[in-house]
Amino acid sequence: MNQQILVSEISFGYQYKPVLDQINMNVKKGSFFCIVGPNGSGKSTLLKVISSALKPQNGVVYIESKSVAEMNRKELAKSLSFVPQNTSLEFDFSVKDIVLMGRHPHIHKLRGETRKDVEIAEQSMKYTNTLHLAQRSFMELSGGERQRVILAQALCQEPDIILLDEPVSHLDLQHQVEILNLIKRMCVDKNLTAIAVLHDLNMASTYSDDIIMMKNGEILFRGTPFETLTVEHIREVFETPVYISVSPVSSRPYIYTLTKTIVEKKDIRIHLVCGGGSGGSLIPELSRNGFQLSCGVLGIGDLDWKLAKESDIEVAEEIPFAEISEAAYQRNKALAKAADLVVLTGLYFGKANVRNLELLTEADIAAKPLYILEDGSFAERDYTGGYGCELYERIKSNPNSRLTEVHCLYEEILKVGKTHEK
Amino acid sequence: MKNSRIKDIAVPLLLFSALAASIIAAIGIGAVNIPAAEIMDILTGHVQTVNASILMDIRLPRVILACVAGAGLAVVGGVMQGIFKNPLVDAYTMGMTSGAALGAVISIVTGINIRIFGIDTTGVFAFLGAILTLLFVYSLAYNRSRVSINSLLLAGVAVSYFLASIISFIMMLNHNKIEHIVFWTMGSISMATWSKVAVASAIILPAILVLLFYARELNILALGEDSAHHLGIETAKLKNRLLITCSIIVGCVVSTGGTIGFLGLVAPHIIRLVCGSDNKKVLAYSAILGAILLVASDTVGRTLIQPVDIPVGIMTSIMGGPFFIFLLRKQKLSKV
Numbered sequence: 001m002n003q004q005i006l007v008s009e010i011s012f013g014y015q016y017k018p019v020l021d022q023i024n025m026n027v028k029k030g031s032f033f034c035i036v037g038p039n040g041s042g043k044s045t046l047l048k049v050i051s052s053a054l055k056p057q058n059g060v061v062y063i064e065s066k067s068v069a070e071m072n073r074k075e076l077a078k079s080l081s082f083v084p085q086n087t088s089l090e091f092d093f094s095v096k097d098i099v100l101m102g103r104h105p106h107i108h109k110l111r112g113e114t115r116k117d118v119e120i121a122e123q124s125m126k127y128t129n130t131l132h133l134a135q136r137s138f139m140e141l142s143g144g145e146r147q148r149v150i151l152a153q154a155l156c157q158e159p160d161i162i163l164l165d166e167p168v169s170h171l172d173l174q175h176q177v178e179i180l181n182l183i184k185r186m187c188v189d190k191n192l193t194a195i196a197v198l199h200d201l202n203m204a205s206t207y208s209d210d211i212i213m214m215k216n217g218e219i220l221f222r223g224t225p226f227e228t229l230t231v232e233h234i235r236e237v238f239e240t241p242v243y244i245s246v247s248p249v250s251s252r253p254y255i256y257t258l259t260k261t262i263v264e265k266k267d268i269r270i271h272l273v274c275g276g277g278s279g280g281s282l283i284p285e286l287s288r289n290g291f292q293l294s295c296g297v298l299g300i301g302d303l304d305w306k307l308a309k310e311s312d313i314e315v316a317e318e319i320p321f322a323e324i325s326e327a328a329y330q331r332n333k334a335l336a337k338a339a340d341l342v343v344l345t346g347l348y349f350g351k352a353n354v355r356n357l358e359l360l361t362e363a364d365i366a367a368k369p370l371y372i373l374e375d376g377s378f379a380e381r382d383y384t385g386g387y388g389c390e391l392y393e394r395i396k397s398n399p400n401s402r403l404t405e406v407h408c409l410y411e412e413i414l415k416v417g418k419t420h421e422k
Numbered sequence: 423m424k425n426s427r428i429k430d431i432a433v434p435l436l437l438f439s440a441l442a443a444s445i446i447a448a449i450g451i452g453a454v455n456i457p458a459a460e461i462m463d464i465l466t467g468h469v470q471t472v473n474a475s476i477l478m479d480i481r482l483p484r485v486i487l488a489c490v491a492g493a494g495l496a497v498v499g500g501v502m503q504g505i506f507k508n509p510l511v512d513a514y515t516m517g518m519t520s521g522a523a524l525g526a527v528i529s530i531v532t533g534i535n536i537r538i539f540g541i542d543t544t545g546v547f548a549f550l551g552a553i554l555t556l557l558f559v560y561s562l563a564y565n566r567s568r569v570s571i572n573s574l575l576l577a578g579v580a581v582s583y584f585l586a587s588i589i590s591f592i593m594m595l596n597h598n599k600i601e602h603i604v605f606w607t608m609g610s611i612s613m614a615t616w617s618k619v620a621v622a623s624a625i626i627l628p629a630i631l632v633l634l635f636y637a638r639e640l641n642i643l644a645l646g647e648d649s650a651h652h653l654g655i656e657t658a659k660l661k662n663r664l665l666i667t668c669s670i671i672v673g674c675v676v677s678t679g680g681t682i683g684f685l686g687l688v689a690p691h692i693i694r695l696v697c698g699s700d701n702k703k704v705l706a707y708s709a710i711l712g713a714i715l716l717v718a719s720d721t722v723g724r725t726l727i728q729p730v731d732i733p734v735g736i737m738t739s740i741m742g743g744p745f746f747i748f749l750l751r752k753q754k755l756s757k758v
Contacts (some may be wrong), residue, residue, distance in 0.1 A: 090509070
């Protein structure tokens, strides 16, 4: 019940062009609240409506149950500060001057700035690690330093709420992390509420308590990072296929883009013999490069099976940990037969999957070019009591087989592709 | 930064001494040279000589008018550069001076000239001319809630030319008043009287104080309008107040001294080079420097080719034109 900002039924549009459509949201005190969405979805506009820089045609923004539209500018500036993407000046000022400008809403017109104002400015600079820059000229600073100075200025206003419009979009990785850490720290230390528009979904995931996802001026999804950042939501909002796992570092959702096919290259079909993760880098890499893939036989639920399903490629599958049945074997054979070349990855063999090796010794399959990725000695990966090794030696001695390594494979496949085209 | 502390004392000291020196020089030099010692006698005592009346009735009001007008134009320049965030903007490049001159010329030609409490209609017309031109130029450059600074300068220069040609046209039609009009277009303070000085001071000096009062807000405006808004400034209101005050000053200067160009460009720029961009300093120091520059150019203009009294507007343009080009080039280079 400690909601601090309440946005109620906000609609905003420029002439003939609606930007926000009946937006409702509320933000808890002391939370890091994030707005994400594609370009032109109205994120920045929403932020400016909250800050009262833009007047909505409909609806009200409340801060601590006071309507923003009815607050005067100085009163509002005492409870809310705004950090833009970047700040450039035509006339140069010292860092200290810039930070002191943050005291403006507190300074009495006739009395001017007091010792207290200067002290608060110095504390803000200390907090943002900019005190050593105090006498430097603002325009000489690097992007990251400038943004820290602007944060010091925002802190100097002694606000309860800080709005940030893509605060790190033009910064390098080191400074993105530095600035976002700083903002997160403010939320915790000073019970400040931060509302940020962020482009980087992984940054949003790592830092936010709550996220709203916007598209075409509407909020489509809202909630915690786990609730909002899902494959389906991101596909709907950003029209981009992604893969999501939990980051081992932040324990938050981590989003990978699945750029399916960068180039539609050739009509080359490749059959992968893989399993247990041995196809891990090959499946996305090859499918991204435009090859037609198939693989098998894979146990349902196997790592490679999951990946193959996500990448939408054909799989010959079998019940988990069961021996390969005749049906699965035939299905696999059909896939391999349709392929232009076959790749044998460095997987482990046991009773359950040894028939995948048998397949490679069959005459119509052995006639196809075979690439063998050697991952250590085969004997160490063989748990069939020597039968696998025997098959493997036969396969290796086949004149159509070639030993290679992962990083050479792609290059070699391209060569085959070319000769194949002729 | 000890450097800035020293500057805080040295710069105003230097400016005030230079102002005093230029005033004394300006009232001493002329067709009749009056030595400094005699000036002091005349100013302090009751010496009733011919020199005393030259000094008190002719030179002193002219010099004081130059001080007030120079200070006013320089501060207006500084403020407008702050508002539009561009060092090339001032009352002259925005066409305000031409607009004011046209207003004054219309009042002269039509013969509408009523005096109310010492303010004559020429002044009011000049003020209206200044503010209407400003509005017009501003609306030309205004596009989709943004003001492009390039369009603003272009519009200012274009409107300036247009108004100047209208003034020339009016001159052609009114041969009998041509001399009177030329005075406005060239800018001269040779007709200074104590009553003009009193009216100009009563309007310009308080207006300068109003502008100085908003120096802090003007600084914050340098961050951009959105940022200023978020720091608690009602930007639209602030800009209106400042621009109206600027128009009053320009109107008043033009109605007493005609169009005097480039001062508003030169003075704030020199101060910024020395003291940085803090408008508390820029505006205050520009006022003094503007006074010095106008007194000096007027003195040079009146003594260079005696007995010809070269209008001060010509002198400032001769100095300011090249300076404007220098600024323009410098800005271009810094953007490459």
